Amino acid sequence: MFNNTEDSKTKLSEFGEFGLIDHLTKHFVIQHNSTLKSIGDDAAVLEHKNPIVVTTDLLVEGIHFDLSYMPLKHLGYKAVMVNLSDVYAMNAEATQITVSISCSNRFTVEALEELYAGIQLAAQNYKVDVIGGDTTSAVKGISISITAIGTAPKEKITYRSGAKPNDLVLVSGDLGSAFMGLKVLEREKEVFKVNPNNQPDLEKYTYLVERQLKPEARKDIPELLEQLEVLPTAMIDISDGLSSELIHICKNSSVGANLFEDKLPIDPALISVCEEFELDSTTVVLNGGEDYELLFTINQNDYDKIKGNPNLSVIGHITEASEGIHLVTRANTKLPIQAMGWNSMDKEK
Ligand code: ADP
């Protein structure tokens, strides 16, 4: 797809830097009044009346993604999601992004068009303005760095440090599916290497593969919490896995926590695929990464406001720091929760 040995594809050098940036970004539409100046000057100019939150993430080929199963359009979309997720985890609204790309001459103009189609779709769906970036060549591979900017009233911004004993621990959506989607894709890649004519049948894995290739950041959760008049006491997004994110909240807030195994939100598709891979679904839910769900704590007095909401699960509560961080299993035993991180689940990496 992006191989420039095909004659019909356009080499990056045929465009020149300015022509290329213009070509890739000309369809972007500005949606926010706070964007005073976007692409085209030495710097963008923004005007926000409330505090600004800023976050950045760098994705490197071979480290964070594998183009043999990650289409470039999906990569563009996901790179935006990863950043917006961090803005939403501050209980803020995302408003602008910058996009920086480095790539080798193995990539064609058509390949970058695909990448930008994903970025544009994400920007449209999530209502953020693409206000600038940088473009440079690389000796090898492709890297994409996105910076996201957001805003929220000062009193609404939620840090990792505000959880208090007796607060409830909540999570949005379901967990573990993106990790098992990756497992399925990695397995198909190995099968393909042995037998390139084999057509993979991914139908029964659609949900899991989508969670890996096309994650959606939870823009709706800060909006929902505002509607319900619930101010979370602490919040974080789940990029590295539930265990390690919970440990971040506990360390930053100087508290402990108990999670309950039977409360963890699991999609039915995950259970059958875990059996197929001979993996324990609770381990996957605790340590699988890239779900981009939000983990947060609320005061017990707010329980009635969130009770029964299909987007949210109460999975545990906060304790004194001295009690440690534990999972209460279905058999009612207490296991210490450790930060495994999802990379360490994968011995080959
Ligand atoms: P400078 O030399 O001042 O850094 P550039 O030529 O790198 O300027 O960029 C020109 C304009 O295009 C700037 O507004 C910059 O933010 C924008 N831009 C550059 N690369 C990208 C990109 N990959 N995506 C979006 N905007 C970009």
Ligand code: MG
């Ligand atoms: Mg530049």
